[in-house]
Structure formats: C-alpha cells, structure tokens
Amino acid sequence: MRPLVKRIDMALHIQELCAVNHITVSYQSLDDNIPNYYANQRKKHIHIRPTKNTGYYVSALHEIGHIMGDNQSYNNTVKEREIGAWIWAMLNAKVWTDTADRVMSRALSSYGVSQEESREIQQRWNPCHRDDEKQIAV
Ligand SMILES: [Zn+2]
Numbered sequence: 001m002r003p004l005v006k007r008i009d010m011a012l013h014i015q016e017l018c019a020v021n022h023i024t025v026s027y028q029s030l031d032d033n034i035p036n037y038y039a040n041q042r043k044k045h046i047h048i049r050p051t052k053n054t055g056y057y058v059s060a061l062h063e064i065g066h067i068m069g070d071n072q073s074y075n076n077t078v079k080e081r082e083i084g085a086w087i088w089a090m091l092n093a094k095v096w097t098d099t100a101d102r103v104m105s106r107a108l109s110s111y112g113v114s115q116e117e118s119r120e121i122q123q124r125w126n127p128c129h130r131d132d133e134k135q136i137a138v
Contacts, residue, residue, distance in 0.1 A: 005095040011051040013094055014060045023067055039066035058100040061089035082111045087125045096128035
C-alpha cells in the first residue's frame with residue numbers, strides 16, 4: 001500500500017516547489033471568508049491560503065501552474081491559461097481527491113469550461129492515484 005499523504009506533506013510540497021523555482025509566496029489569513037488566490041507571473045509571486053486541505057493544496061498548485069505551466073503567455077486566451085495552470089497542477093500533485101475535482105471544475109466553469117470538458121481534461125492529464133478524502137492523514 002502507498003504511504004498516506006499528510007497535510008504537512010502537502011504544505012511542504014508547496015513550499016518546496018516555490019523554493020526550487022524561486023517563487024515567492026504570501027499567505028491570505030484563514031480568517032478571511034472570501035478566497036483570494038492569484039499569481040503574478042512577472043514577479044514570480046503567488047498569493048494563496050495556508051495549505052490545510054486538498055482543496056487549498058490544489059488551488060496553490062494551480063497558482064504555481066500560472067508561473068510554471070504551459071499556455072501562460074499573453075498570446076493565450078484566459079481559458080487556455082486557466083486550463084494550462086490546472087494541467088500543471090494535476091501533473092505535479094502528490095494527491096488528488098473528489099474535492100480537488102470539484103475545486104477544479106468549479107474554477108474552470110467560471111471561465112466557460114463545461115463539467116464534461118473538465119472531466120475530459122481530468123481524464124486525459126491527471127496521472128494521480130485517486131485518494132479517498134478520509135485517507136488524508138492529519
Ligand atoms: Zn487561474
């Protein structure tokens with residue numbers, strides 16, 4: 001059996017990816033109700049929430065994907081950039097769950113990507129083992 005991915009592993013993974021790729025990070029307070037994630041490509045900076053669950057983890061990976069992923073140039077449409085950043089997130093995630101699916105398809109739907117298209121992207125690009133949320137160890 002594969003070792004469990006712990007929350008601390010997800011948090012450290014984000015920090016490691018940022019360190020290795022010289023990306024600076026700022027954190028939104030967990031007290032804020034409205035999530036405020038963004039990436040500044042030119043400054044190589046991301047703003048994320050502390051990585052406390054798989055939803056926050058894949059959201060952080062997505063922002064790194066806006067810096068490291070394919071299709072992130074000004075020649076790409078916003079939709080292409082969003083999809084490119086999610087593909088990068090899937091290719092680099094240590095764990096992927098139903099919550100991660102939901103976070104991704106909800107985010108993409110606001111850029112005009114249908115649920116079905118989201119599922120196709122997921123099936124084509126996601127190399128992750130599927131994990132049950134309950135198996136994510138604290
Ligand atoms: Zn995005």
